[in-house]
Amino acid sequence: MDTCTKVFLRRKEISGGRLSLYLDFYPPIRNPHTNRLSRREGLGIYLYANPQSAREREFNASMEEKAEAIRCRRFEQLLNEQFGFLDKEKMRMDFLDYFRKKCYKKHQKWKVVYEHFSDFCRGKCLLGEVTEDFCKRFQKYLLEGGRRDDRKGTLAHNSIAGYWSTFRALLKEAYQEKLLRENINDYLTKIEWKDTKIEFLSLDEVKKLAATPCKHEVLKRAALFSCLTGLRISDIQQLSWDHIIKAEDGYVMRLRTEKTEEEANLPITEEALELCGERSEGLVFKELKRSMINYPLKAWIAEAGITRRITFHCFRHTYATLLSHNGVPIYTISKMLTHRSVKNTQKYAEVTDPDKRSAAKTISLK
Missing domain, CATH: 1.10.150 (DNA polymerase; domain 1)
Incomplete structure (x- = not known):
């Protein structure tokens, strides 16, 4: 049987003539917030190191009593977990x-x-x-x-x-x-995903958007930036100038994506960099708001003569589809999109699969 964790009440001298009370666990326990093993838990309770009056001594006694009550409760909780007892407080x-x-x-x-x-x-x-x-x-x-x-x-x-x-x-x-x-x-059973139609823009349609004025200039720049980088709206909103650095062969974006929490080094072209505007401090697209990707985006797309339902996320689809259409390997596209698995990227290759197009043309009634 594993050794039962013991809980001790300890003191530590700190500044201001005070003592800080903390719990000492042996063996260490796992911190529920960091998931790391830890020996100590601060209580936020302090004593007078050298009480000078009856009131200070009374205060110390009261605080020590409260700390001891916490120590007993922690020990009870650990005991309940170790031996499977129901912890009613938890x-x-x-x-x-x-x-x-x-x-x-x-x-x-x-x-x-x-x-x-x-x-x-x-x-x-x-x-x-x-x-x-x-x-x-x-x-x-x-x-x-x-x-x-x-x-x-x-x-x-x-x-x-x-x-x-x-x-x-x-x-x-x-x-x-x-x-x-x-x-x-x-x-619990998993709810399976259904295959859905991937909506994306052609290169000509992207050029139409680039030539069409938009009420919100920052929205236009962010949308075209997504078409050239594949970044999600959440990552574009959090993109700061500190993320864009100079490398030996050009500029790269070093960032952790919000959705997958993946660390990524993504090359950025001069054309995409121009859409960021003049370099400064803080966020790149400072004035970009989530509300802009609703009606303002729809209005801009309609003015460009595009009648299909295009969302901001479709710009990411556009980036991936255009890469696939130009022969970029699926593994490279997966890395550029910061996908955890190539399986998530394969749908873009299927959209522009030239073998399927060739196969479709093998049968003709003419």
Whole structure:
């Protein structure tokens, strides 16, 4: 049997004639926030190192009593985890608040899923309520529920698949941090993605856009920049001048993509660099707002004579499709798009596959 973790209350001298109280764990425990092994936990409780009056001595005694109560509670929690006892206090933890805090360092989609989940549980969810049945009911809610906004209809299937995948990622992290006693994902089924039509612009259409005035100049520059680099709107909004550096053979963008959190060194052409404007400090596209990719974008595309439904993300599709059409290897395209797997990139090669075109022409009735 593993050695039971012991918890000691320690003191440490700090500035100002004070003592800082902290907990010392042996063996070390895993920090639920960093997932690293740790020996210490600061309590934020301080004592007078040399109490001079009855009031200061009374204060020290009161703080030591509170610290000892925390030490006992930590030991009880560790004991419950080690021997499988139900920790009633942990079960009362606010799971919705835990989800909300996770969103801070995640892709924007996490925030959208959080809002759906908050609607589902009506703004209140404790850790003890997160069970297999509860999660399956949330899956059903996504599959059958309507949108969060006022538009009619249900969520698109692939949106649901993505939201459900994100929620399962949350459950995995909660299990790894030992908040959940079992990996609920083992009992949940994946929602499979459906193949969808990839909408993209031809090179001539991109040139039309470049020649068409746009009400928001920064939107035009960002859109054309996406066509030349393949960056998502989220990464373009966070792109700073510190990310664009001079290399031996030209400029490159060194950044961590928001969606996949992949570190990438992406070459940038002089033409794309010109769209960034004059070099300065901070963000490259400072005035770019999310609201611009809705009606203003549609109006600009319509003025260019393009009647298909084109979203900002289609510019990324355009970049990948044009690369494939010009014979760039699929592995290279995958790296340029910062895809984790070449499988995600293959759809672009299929759109412009010359072998398919040749095969289609082999049969003729003329």
